Amino acid sequence: MAHPTTHHHDSYFDLVRRKRLYGGVMLVIFVLLLASGFRLADARNAGGFWDGLPKVFDFPADVVRDTAPKLDQLPGHMLHFLPSLIETINIAATATLIGALLAIVLSLLSTRGLARWPRLIGLFRRMMDIMRAVPEIVIALVLIFVLGGGPVPAMIAIAFHTVGALGKLFSEVNENADLKPVEGLASVGSRWGQQMWLGVVPQVLPNWFSYALLRFEINVRASAILGFVGAGGIGYELKNAMSWGQGRFDEAAAIFILLFGSIVLFDQLSSHVRNGLAHKGGH
Amino acid sequence: MADAALYADADRRFARKRVIAIAIPAAILAYLVYVFLAFDISGLASRARWDNGAILLSDTWSHKVHVTRDNRAGSVSVAIEGEKKGTYPEGTAPDWVALDGETTVIELGDGHIVRFLPDNALSYEVPGFGLIRARIDGGEVVTNLDPDRLPDWISLSGTRLQITTDAGRVSLTRNRTEAFNYFPGWELFFFTLTSPYHGHTLTDILFGPRIDPERGNIAGAWHDFWNNQMWAHGQVAWAIFETILMAFLGTFGAALISLPLAFVAAKNFTPLGPLRFALRRVFDFLRGVDGLIWTILLSRAFGPGPLTGSLAILLTDTGSFGKMFSEALENVDNKQIEGVASTGARVAHRYRFGVIPQVTPVLLSQVLYFFESNTRSATIIGAITGGGIGLLLTQAMITQKDWEEVTYYIVLVVLMVMAMDSLSGWLRRKLIKGD
Numbered sequence: 001m002a003h004p005t006t007h008h009h010d011s012y013f014d015l016v017r018r019k020r021l022y023g024g025v026m027l028v029i030f031v032l033l034l035a036s037g038f039r040l041a042d043a044r045n046a047g048g049f050w051d052g053l054p055k056v057f058d059f060p061a062d063v064v065r066d067t068a069p070k071l072d073q074l075p076g077h078m079l080h081f082l083p084s085l086i087e088t089i090n091i092a093a094t095a096t097l098i099g100a101l102l103a104i105v106l107s108l109l110s111t112r113g114l115a116r117w118p119r120l121i122g123l124f125r126r127m128m129d130i131m132r133a134v135p136e137i138v139i140a141l142v143l144i145f146v147l148g149g150g151p152v153p154a155m156i157a158i159a160f161h162t163v164g165a166l167g168k169l170f171s172e173v174n175e176n177a178d179l180k181p182v183e184g185l186a187s188v189g190s191r192w193g194q195q196m197w198l199g200v201v202p203q204v205l206p207n208w209f210s211y212a213l214l215r216f217e218i219n220v221r222a223s224a225i226l227g228f229v230g231a232g233g234i235g236y237e238l239k240n241a242m243s244w245g246q247g248r249f250d251e252a253a254a255i256f257i258l259l260f261g262s263i264v265l266f267d268q269l270s271s272h273v274r275n276g277l278a279h280k281g282g283h
Numbered sequence: 284m285a286d287a288a289l290y291a292d293a294d295r296r297f298a299r300k301r302v303i304a305i306a307i308p309a310a311i312l313a314y315l316v317y318v319f320l321a322f323d324i325s326g327l328a329s330r331a332r333w334d335n336g337a338i339l340l341s342d343t344w345s346h347k348v349h350v351t352r353d354n355r356a357g358s359v360s361v362a363i364e365g366e367k368k369g370t371y372p373e374g375t376a377p378d379w380v381a382l383d384g385e386t387t388v389i390e391l392g393d394g395h396i397v398r399f400l401p402d403n404a405l406s407y408e409v410p411g412f413g414l415i416r417a418r419i420d421g422g423e424v425v426t427n428l429d430p431d432r433l434p435d436w437i438s439l440s441g442t443r444l445q446i447t448t449d450a451g452r453v454s455l456t457r458n459r460t461e462a463f464n465y466f467p468g469w470e471l472f473f474f475t476l477t478s479p480y481h482g483h484t485l486t487d488i489l490f491g492p493r494i495d496p497e498r499g500n501i502a503g504a505w506h507d508f509w510n511n512q513m514w515a516h517g518q519v520a521w522a523i524f525e526t527i528l529m530a531f532l533g534t535f536g537a538a539l540i541s542l543p544l545a546f547v548a549a550k551n552f553t554p555l556g557p558l559r560f561a562l563r564r565v566f567d568f569l570r571g572v573d574g575l576i577w578t579i580l581l582s583r584a585f586g587p588g589p590l591t592g593s594l595a596i597l598l599t600d601t602g603s604f605g606k607m608f609s610e611a612l613e614n615v616d617n618k619q620i621e622g623v624a625s626t627g628a629r630v631a632h633r634y635r636f637g638v639i640p641q642v643t644p645v646l647l648s649q650v651l652y653f654f655e656s657n658t659r660s661a662t663i664i665g666a667i668t669g670g671g672i673g674l675l676l677t678q679a680m681i682t683q684k685d686w687e688e689v690t691y692y693i694v695l696v697v698l699m700v701m702a703m704d705s706l707s708g709w710l711r712r713k714l715i716k717g718d
Contacts, residue, residue, distance in 0.1 A: 030535075037532050041593050044525065044670070046586030059583040087321070094318045097311065133700035135659040137666055137673065138693050141680050146336040151322045225575045225663055229677070235575065242579065256576060264571040 063256070066249040077254035081237055085258050088233035091155045091226075092219035098155075099162025100212045103128075106163060107170035108196050113179055116192050128171075132164030140226045154231035158219050166215055173207045174200065206277050213270040220266050224259055234259055335683075342686035346470045347451075350380055350389050352460040354403045354419060359387050363470050364684075368512045371476060379464065389462050395450035397462045405460050407446060407453055417444050422457050469687050471513050478507040514688070519675065523699055525589045526671035529664065530657035530703070533596025538650045541566075541601045545608030546634075552612060562605070569602030574660060578668050587669030595664055596657055604650070611645045612638070644715040651707040658703045662696055672696055 042049045067074065108114050110124035136157040143153035181199035190198070227235020234255060241251040319325075349365040352358070361376045363369030374382065381388040387399040394410040404418030412434075417426040424444045428437065438445045444455040452463040474481040479495045480488060480503065488494070488504045495503050509517045546552045548562040577595040585591045620637035628636065665673025672692060679688045 034532065034535055034539075037528055038536075038590075038593075041525075041528055041532060041588070041590040045588030045590035046669075047584070047588075049585065049590060052581075052585035055584040056581070059580055090318055090321060094315070094322075097314070129701060129704070130697065133659075133697045133704065134693075135662045135696060135700070137663045138676065138696060141677065142339065142689070142693075145339065145680065145683065146332060147327060148330045148332065150327075150330075152324065152327055155322070221573050221575070224573065225667070228575060228667060238575075238579075259573065259576065260571050263573055264567060267567070267571065 062246055063249040063253050066247060067253040070250045073250065074254055074257075077251050078258055081234060081251075081255055081258055084227075084232075084234045084237045085262060087151055088223045088227060088235065089220060089262065091151050091158065091223040091231075091233055092216060095155050095158035095162055095223070096212060096216040096219050099159040100166055100208070100215070102159075102163045103166035103170050104208065106167040107174055108200065110167070111171045111174040114174055114177070114182065114196065114200060125171075128164045128167040130164070131160055132168060134161060134164075136161050136222050136226060137229060140231050141229065144230050149230050149232060149236075151232040154223055154226040154233070157226065157231075158222050161222075162215055162219065166211060169211045170204075170208055173204045173211070177203045210274045210277050213274055217263075217266045217270045220263060224263075339686050341465070342684075343690040344687075345465050345467050346687060347463045347465045348377070348470075350376075350387065350399075350462045350464070352387065352399050354457065354459050357385075359399065363476070364513075366513065368475055368477075369471055389464070391448075391450040391462070391464050393450050395448060397451075397453055399460055399462075403460065405453070405455055409446075409448060415446065417455050419455065419457055424455060469514075469691070471511070473511070474504075474507050475512050477512075480504045480507055514691070519672070519692070519695065522672040522675050523695060526661045526665055526673065527658060527699070527703070529589050529592040529596060529661040529671060530654060532593035533600060533661070534650060534654040534657050536593070536597045537600035537604050538646070540597070541604035541608055542646070544601075544605050545612055548605060548609035549612035551615070551617075563609075566602045566605035566609075569598055570606070571602075572599075574599045574664060575667070578664050582668045589665075589670040591668045592661055592664045592670050595668070596660060600653060600657070603653070607649055608642075608646055611642050611649075615641045647714055648711050651711050655700070655703045655707040658700050662700075672699070 038049075106124055106128055109116055110121050110128065112118070112121065115121050115124075136154075139157035139160055140153050143156055147153050177200050181203070182195050185195045185199045223231075223233060224235045224238075227233035227237070228239050230236065238252065238255045238259070241249070241255055244251065346364055349362050351360050351362065351365070353360075359382060360373075361371045361380055371377070376382055379390045379392070385401040389397040389399070391397060394408070396408045398406045400406060400418075402418060404416070406417075407415040409415060415426065415428060415437075417424060417428075419425075423441055424439065426439065426444060428439060430439060433439060436447050442457060444453075446453045451465060454461045471481070480500075483491070483494060488500050491500070493500055497503070498506070544562060544566075548559055548566065550559065553559050574595050577598045578591065581594050581598075582591045585594070615638055619641060620633050623633050623637040661671060662673040662676070665671035666677045667673075672695065676689065676692045676696070679685045679692060
């Protein structure tokens with residue numbers, strides 16, 4: 001106890017040094033992993049990174065070269081592909097709508113304090129975990145085999161995943177809901193459905209809506225990608241347009257513009273609406 | 284008077300709420316009706332191939348063994364799933380098939396007995412129905428069945444007879460006579476017929492005498508399992524790794540690139556308006572082009588493979604991270620920076636001790652969340668660009684017969700994503716809360 005300050009001083013710097021060492025080692029390992037990962041991916045790729053780098057702009061250049069002389073046809077192409085764009089957006093919207101409705105039910109059933117059957121909370125949570133873990137493409141491809149190509153397999157596949165993804169977020173929102181209205185409603189003898197509808201939903205609806213909107217934006221992208229593997233919509237048209245090959249990329253250009261435009265539009269729209277909700281004060 | 288106005292106001296509000304309470308469900312319903320028509324859901328039932336669904340379902344948990352006679356050469360072969368790699372060596376067969384010179388007797392179970400007879404004939408004893416005889420005569424199928432009174436489990440045309448019962452399936456055409464017998468489980472999952480370990484139990488392999496004199500049991504069994512020709516476990520493991528690699532490189536590469544850029548795009552760190560504006564538009568562009576178009580574009584330059592997938596994820600996520608990081612940076616508390624500055628710290632130190640500790644938990648949790656979701660994206664991108672488990676999945680689906688493999692891959696993908704979910708959750712807790 002002769003020099004308590006020096007002692008504390010030393011042990012503090014020891015701690016700092018150790019922390020720095022650990023942090024440094026972690027960082028080095030991480031960077032090494034990243035570097036070796038890139039080299040491995042490079043080696044496994046059909047074309048190498050450094051060979052491909054100068055060619056990155058070849059394809060955009062081809063597309064521009066094919067489109068430039070036929071610029072007058074571009075609006076016509078865009079009009080031609082508008083119905084498939086609408087189909088893609090419809091797939092995303094329906095999937096989000098149905099997914100969100102099911103997610104509401106599942107999330108309420110798996111929130112402590114609100115659940116209809118508290119013993120089954122674990123079961124419903126696992127259900128959502130599994131639904132969230134299934135990539136859309138898996139269900140879409142299986143359903144395409146059974147139901148044939150078209151928007152319905154994609155819609156079901158995206159809705160399935162949406163239930164899991166939104167259900168988790170919704171139940172996190174539900175956990176922050178005030179239980180007093182629920183208790184009040186329970187005390188006057190209301191049923192579970194009424195307690196949820198009148199006691200919980202008004203509190204959490206803005207937050208649910210905000211998450212659902214974000215999901216819709218993600219689902220538009222997913223729906224375009226699924227089209228590319230055969231599930232209808234603009235993705236399918238893009239795949240066809242790509243297969244025309246060099247010299248005929250003008251249709252692909254129209255689709256690129258449509259897709260980019262709609263993704264940016266929904267991105268901006270959803271962030272605008274969500275900001276509005278946040279500034280109004282959430283719930 | 285004030286009361287009356289208040290009541291009127293309350294009434295108006297109630298009326299408005301009531302209208303909204305009706306209008307929103309009505310709008311949703313109207314939209315769903317429109318989609319129902321636009322997607323032609325009523326026509327879906329007629330287009331759907333429920334028989335495909337039935338094949339798929341039975342194939343996921345069972346396998347079939349083909350007994351095939353080449354009607355020209357007269358040779359009989361027994362093959363699991365009809366695949367070359369699952370063919371029994373010539374002259375051998377499982378115990379429910381009796382190869383006896385010109386005649387082959389196949390017991391499908393439950394008293395169903397099929398006989399491949401000489402002169403391209405066959406007989407099938409169906410309990411409760413009787414004996415079906417059929418043969419090929421001049422390229423035509425000739426049977427003892429009454430063509431006008433066929434049960435629905437028999438299909439007969441001039442050139443083809445097919446009988447499908449609960450016990451199995453038999454078909455006869457000019458070229459071949461075939462019987463399929465169904466068994467539960469994924470046959471040859473561990474070892475193919477060429478491996479000496481096929482048919483041995485785990486305890487046999489681990490503790491029993493040496494099965495293959497050339498190799499030790501465990502090493503040999505592992506080698507044969509890993510290189511199993513039908514299930515290709517080694518390749519599948521590699522594909523899973525490749526998918527995770529794509530997600531890892533894409534996510535963390537994007538995080539590294541967008542961190543410095545986010546400082547430039549944040550209002551409180553970059554006073555230069557135009558630069559900030561330009562960078563924000565770059566982020567919007569990267570995000571707006573989306574993984575699909577990036578994948579197409581990059582696979583033209585780099586060819587198919589995991590690198591293309593990683594770069595596509597990297598580009599899209601640089602846009603997302605750039606936006607999210609710069610927003611997080613704009614929300615930092617200035618007091619800590621001022622505190623650090625008051626000790627006479629330079630700019631670098633102010634960032635290191637004033638900003639980084641504040642934003643690290645937020646950024647890290649976003650990155651880890653993306654890492655998990657990108658494992659799923661990497662599966663999809665892999666299917667398009669040709670890498671990882673996504674490629675194996677689409678390849679197995681295109682053949683439209685290896686549904687047991689498809690099931691296996693689906694299970695693996697789901698397990699992989701759930702594992703990444705737990706890993707990212709664990710890392711989040713470990714790194715951010717520090718416990």
